[in-house]
Amino acid sequence: MNPLVSSLARCGLCPRECGVNRQQGKRGWCGAGGVTEVYRYGAHHGEEPPVSGTRGSGTVFFSRCTLKCLYCQNYPWSQEGQGREVDEIGLAAILKSLAVEGCHNWNFVSPTPWLPWIHAAWECVVKDGHALPIVYNTSGFERVEVLRALDGWVNVYLTDLRYSEPDSAKEGSRAADYVDVARRALLEMWRQTGPLETGGDGVARRGTICRLLVLPGRADEAVANLEWLAEAVGTEIPVSVMAQYTPAYQALQAAPWNRRPTAEEYGRVVEAVERLGFSEGWVQEYETPSPDSLVGFKMSPV
Numbered sequence: 001m002n003p004l005v006s007s008l009a010r011c012g013l014c015p016r017e018c019g020v021n022r023q024q025g026k027r028g029w030c031g032a033g034g035v036t037e038v039y040r041y042g043a044h045h046g047e048e049p050p051v052s053g054t055r056g057s058g059t060v061f062f063s064r065c066t067l068k069c070l071y072c073q074n075y076p077w078s079q080e081g082q083g084r085e086v087d088e089i090g091l092a093a094i095l096k097s098l099a100v101e102g103c104h105n106w107n108f109v110s111p112t113p114w115l116p117w118i119h120a121a122w123e124c125v126v127k128d129g130h131a132l133p134i135v136y137n138t139s140g141f142e143r144v145e146v147l148r149a150l151d152g153w154v155n156v157y158l159t160d161l162r163y164s165e166p167d168s169a170k171e172g173s174r175a176a177d178y179v180d181v182a183r184r185a186l187l188e189m190w191r192q193t194g195p196l197e198t199g200g201d202g203v204a205r206r207g208t209i210c211r212l213l214v215l216p217g218r219a220d221e222a223v224a225n226l227e228w229l230a231e232a233v234g235t236e237i238p239v240s241v242m243a244q245y246t247p248a249y250q251a252l253q254a255a256p257w258n259r260r261p262t263a264e265e266y267g268r269v270v271e272a273v274e275r276l277g278f279s280e281g282w283v284q285e286y287e288t289p290s291p292d293s294l295v296g297f298k299m300s301p302v
């Protein structure tokens with residue numbers, strides 16, 4: 001039996017392992033129940049260049065999340081559950097529409113609580129003659145055991161290293177174990193995919209990309225994560241350094257989360273990318289970000 005399905009009677013899809021019976025429709029810590037919920041989908045041009053390509057990344061934003069970040073800009077659907085229920089056939093229809101539209105890949109954002117349903121929908125659409133590379137777009141808060149079940153299915157991991165201090169992870173995302181969990185997860189992703197491989201069109205076919213969102217007052221943690229990456233993985237892993245943090249949701253009332261990172265903080269992280277010798281990746285310009293963070297990227301090669 002698919003290990004992702006066998007876990008549903010006592011859900012352990014994410015490191016919370018809260019054990020609710022999703023087959024009976026019970027909702028877990030993340031709020032996910034027995035039917036997939038999708039907030040929106042479409043061709044997305046704001047991801048890293050090898051993911052967006054020229055025709056866009058076929059992105060599906062799933063409702064619910066296994067973290068509860070106090071600064072989450074997506075909180076209406078990640079934490080408050082906005083979105084609509086779709087069954088396997090409905091999700092397969094979404095995937096088909098993205099393929100027919102010409103998107104380069106299927107990009108699943110926060111897929112973890114919905115993996116068995118996504119996999120079933122994918123099987124339907126592949127039988128229907130549509131196949132695109134799969135991008136697994138995650139906060140990095142993943143169980144290695146679950147990632148192993150995705151080996152050979154996922155083509156590109158787009159993952160985060162958000163914190164290097166457990167206290168920060170607890171305060172920011174209610175996940176004190178995030179640092180160890182996300183680092184172990186990244187090593188497994190890297191084991192599966194290795195470095196970024198692109199086709200003649202420059203679009204990713206395979207690989208792992210690590211995002212580092214610079215948080216206010218916590219630039220040193222992003223630097224520590226870069227140092228860990230250089231040591232544990234190597235400087236050939238593509239890194240994507242992001243300046244787009246803007247206070248939102250509960251962060252508006254909680255210092256230092258209620259401000260943007262300063263240009264000096266951001267510059268320290270960019271300097272570390274150069275000092276450590278990362279050979280591939282992107283650095284977002286430090287500027288006043290667009291209110292719509294989904295189109296806020298302006299990247300230049302490292």
Ligand code: SF4
Nearest residue numbers: 011014017018028030
């Ligand atoms: S995915 Fe949701 S329901 Fe499943 S273990 Fe994690 S928090 Fe619990």
